[in-house]
Amino acid sequence: MAFESWGVAGPAVTAAFLASLVEVVEAFTVVLAVATLRGWRPAWLGTAAALAVLALTVALLGPLLDRVPIHALQLVIGIMLLLFGMGWLRKAILRAAGVIPLHDEDAIFASETASIQTEVSGTQSSRDWIAGLAAFKAVLLEGLEVIFIVIAVGARPGLLVPASIGALAACIAVLLIGVIVHRPLSRVPENTLKFGVGVMLSAFGVFWTGEGLGVDWPGQDVALLAFAAAFLATGLVTAAVLRRTYARALSDGARTGSALVSR
Amino acid sequence: MSILKAVVAELLSMFVADARQTVATLLLVAAVAALILALQADPLLGGAILFLGCIVIVIEAAVRETRRRGRRSHGMRL
Numbered sequence: 001m002a003f004e005s006w007g008v009a010g011p012a013v014t015a016a017f018l019a020s021l022v023e024v025v026e027a028f029t030v031v032l033a034v035a036t037l038r039g040w041r042p043a044w045l046g047t048a049a050a051l052a053v054l055a056l057t058v059a060l061l062g063p064l065l066d067r068v069p070i071h072a073l074q075l076v077i078g079i080m081l082l083l084f085g086m087g088w089l090r091k092a093i094l095r096a097a098g099v100i101p102l103h104d105e106d107a108i109f110a111s112e113t114a115s116i117q118t119e120v121s122g123t124q125s126s127r128d129w130i131a132g133l134a135a136f137k138a139v140l141l142e143g144l145e146v147i148f149i150v151i152a153v154g155a156r157p158g159l160l161v162p163a164s165i166g167a168l169a170a171c172i173a174v175l176l177i178g179v180i181v182h183r184p185l186s187r188v189p190e191n192t193l194k195f196g197v198g199v200m201l202s203a204f205g206v207f208w209t210g211e212g213l214g215v216d217w218p219g220q221d222v223a224l225l226a227f228a229a230a231f232l233a234t235g236l237v238t239a240a241v242l243r244r245t246y247a248r249a250l251s252d253g254a255r256t257g258s259a260l261v262s263r
Numbered sequence: 264m265s266i267l268k269a270v271v272a273e274l275l276s277m278f279v280a281d282a283r284q285t286v287a288t289l290l291l292v293a294a295v296a297a298l299i300l301a302l303q304a305d306p307l308l309g310g311a312i313l314f315l316g317c318i319v320i321v322i323e324a325a326v327r328e329t330r331r332r333g334r335r336s337h338g339m340r341l
Binding site: 079080082083084086087089090091093094097099100133136137140141144145148202205206209210213214215216217218227230231234235238239242245246249250253 | 266269270273274277278279280281284285288289292295296299300306307309310313314317318320321322324325326328329332333334
């Protein structure tokens with residue numbers, strides 16, 4: 001299968017790598033919580049079982065996708081990318097503006113550990129089973145998102161392999177760093193990554209939805225980069241404006257509250 | 264069974280994080296499709312409307328959520 005031009009393959013590899021990085025870090029946090037509580041055996045078993053289910057999903061889904069006409073596939077995946085990408089971008093804007101808190105892997109690790117601890121009771125083997133199930137669920141859920149992202153950004157002849165390589169590189173990177181560091185990867189700039197991924201997936205969404213509807217984008221690859229630049233500028237400006245607006249709303253509220261209290 | 268429910272809920276939340284944003288996006292795509300396919304308008308015009316519409320939807324969703332949280336925070340302080 002020939003690679004697409006680097007104008008489109010480059011963003012596809014990058015989007016798949018960065019998006020998968022975010023998902024794999026989230027899965028790793030839970031797997032690490034399981035390993036910390038119950039040891040690496042249930043963590044690895046749960047992870048391996050989830051990877052087997054994911055491999056089966058890919059094996060079943062792959063041939064089915066080949067049968068769908070390319071325009072219909074681009075339209076459906078384009079719409080899904082718009083919903084997914086714009087959702088991530090909206091949340092990344094709100095986090096950058098301070099309206100919602102940043103994702104904290106350390107806090108998630110602590111809460112997952114506490115949650116698994118309260119769920120386990122009974123014999124040693126049932127505790128390992130429950131812990132392994134937590135690892136299985138986390139890897140399966142995040143893995144399904146990775147599969148969707150790879151299929152979505154690779155939904156064009158020649159892009160599936162680059163997208164898969166991007167995702168695989170992310171998995172290996174997180175695994176290597178995680179095994180060495182042996183802690184939640186809390187220093188990964190998650191919101192920055194999600195911002196970038198939201199921008200790229202939204203751009204891909206517009207590009208492919210348009211192609212699915214018969215739009216012949218002028219400049220092809222250049223149009224994709226232009227969409228990404230526009231979404232990035234929109235996100236940054238909106239976050240900056242909302243940061244000021246929200247901070248003002250909070251300080252106005254604090255002043256009103258203390259004025260009422262002092263009466 | 265609970266794993267299946269968790270998987271379905273997670274997959275749904277991937278695409279429907281904000282209901283109004285989701286509905287607006289789907290309506291936009293439907294409108295652009297009607298414009299291009301049914302009304303035979305220039306596809307590039309439809310593409311431009313799609314792109315600009317998405318930008319507007321993202322801005323509106325972020326502003327709406329900020330206002331909602333600002334009002335809620337204001338109300339709690341009173």
